[in-house]
Amino acid sequence: GDSVTQMEGPVTLSEEAFLTINCTYTATGYPSLFWYVQYPGEGLQLLLKATKADDKGSNKGFEATYRKETTSFHLEKGSVQVSDSAVYFCALPAGGYNKLIFGAGTRLAVHP
Amino acid sequence: KAGVTQTPRYLIKTRGQQVTLSCSPISGHRSVSWYQQTPGQGLQFLFEYFSETQRNKGNFPGRFSGRQFSNSRSEMNVSTLELGDSALYLCASSIAGSQGADTQYFGPGTRLTVL
Numbered sequence: 001g002d003s004v005t006q007m008e009g010p011v012t013l014s015e016e017a018f019l020t021i022n023c024t025y026t027a028t029g030y031p032s033l034f035w036y037v038q039y040p041g042e043g044l045q046l047l048l049k050a051t052k053a054d055d056k057g058s059n060k061g062f063e064a065t066y067r068k069e070t071t072s073f074h075l076e077k078g079s080v081q082v083s084d085s086a087v088y089f090c091a092l093p094a095g096g097y098n099k100l101i102f103g104a105g106t107r108l109a110v111h112p
Numbered sequence: 113k114a115g116v117t118q119t120p121r122y123l124i125k126t127r128g129q130q131v132t133l134s135c136s137p138i139s140g141h142r143s144v145s146w147y148q149q150t151p152g153q154g155l156q157f158l159f160e161y162f163s164e165t166q167r168n169k170g171n172f173p174g175r176f177s178g179r180q181f182s183n184s185r186s187e188m189n190v191s192t193l194e195l196g197d198s199a200l201y202l203c204a205s206s207i208a209g210s211q212g213a214d215t216q217y218f219g220p221g222t223r224l225t226v227l
Contacts, residue, residue: 034215043116043202044218089155097168098145098206098216102155 002027002094006103009087013080013110021075021106023064023090033057033066033073034091034100044089047075080110113139116205116219124225130191133222137184137205144186145216146178149200158201161186162208190224198226 007022025033032051036044048057050066050073057064064075073090090103117136125131137144145168146158157170161180178188184205190197200223204216 032215036218043118043220044204046215046217049215093214095157095168096160097162098143098160098204098214099157099168099170100145100147100155100204100216101157104154 002031002092002101004090004092004101004103006088006090006106008104009107011106011108013108015082015110015112016079017110019075019077019080019084019108021088021090021108023073023075023103025071025073025090025092027071027092027094030068031092031094033064035062035064035073035075036089036091036102038087038089038105040086047088080108082110082112084108085110116203116217118201118203118219118222120222121220122223122225124227125193126227127193127195129193130189131193131224132187132189133201133203133224135186135188135203135205135219137186137203138217141205141207141217142184143206143208143214144180144184145204145206146186146188147202147204148172149202149221150198155202158188193226195226197224199224 034049035047037047048059050057053068087105091100143162145160160168180186200221202221204218206214
């Protein structure tokens with residue numbers, strides 16, 4: 001069945017460091033791919049998305065490219081800030097109407 | 113435009129009780145989905161409603177149920193609460209609810225604690 005695998009956290013970085021969070025997926029066809037972010041005590045916020053192969057989603061300095069050859073959708077940011085500390089989830093739609101499958105989440109901690 | 117709202121934000125119940133959670137979607141959105149988030153199981157899909165009809169359902173027992181009203185607002189109900197039902201319950205809305213590409217927007221969640 002369809003699935004999403006994320007790198008385990010936590011990821012701990014210093015401010016202004018480069019961030020990569022790996023996400024690979026197994027899916028039938030070429031579904032849209034999403035990154036959501038969850039700040040402490042809050043719900044999920046859509047960070048970015050890509051709807052077809054080779055698309056690059058971007059938002060707030062974060063980027064992710066839909067790579068069908070490697071079935072990956074890695075999240076990157078060139079210079080992280082303390083305010084980026086959160087849990088990041090990779091997700092894809094699978095199993096019918098509006099059912100999202102999520103990765104386990106990767107916790108990011110950024111220190112000054 | 114206001115985002116997805118969920119009430120209440122926090123709930124404490126005891127085993128055996130039942131609980132009702134409410135979700136108001138973004139104006140114009142007709143699809144509402146519900147998810148359960150726990151440290152052990154992560155984010156799991158409960159069910160989805162569109163135009164007052166349940167179109168999709170996850171792998172949860174019948175104690176978990178929901179409904180949607182004509183104004184697209186949705187409620188979910190959990191009966192005979194168990195300790196394992198303690199979780200963050202998230203509601204998400206989308207415009208039309210197609211099978212693939214619709215973007216879902218999430219509310220802040222309701223934190224349910226079962227004692």
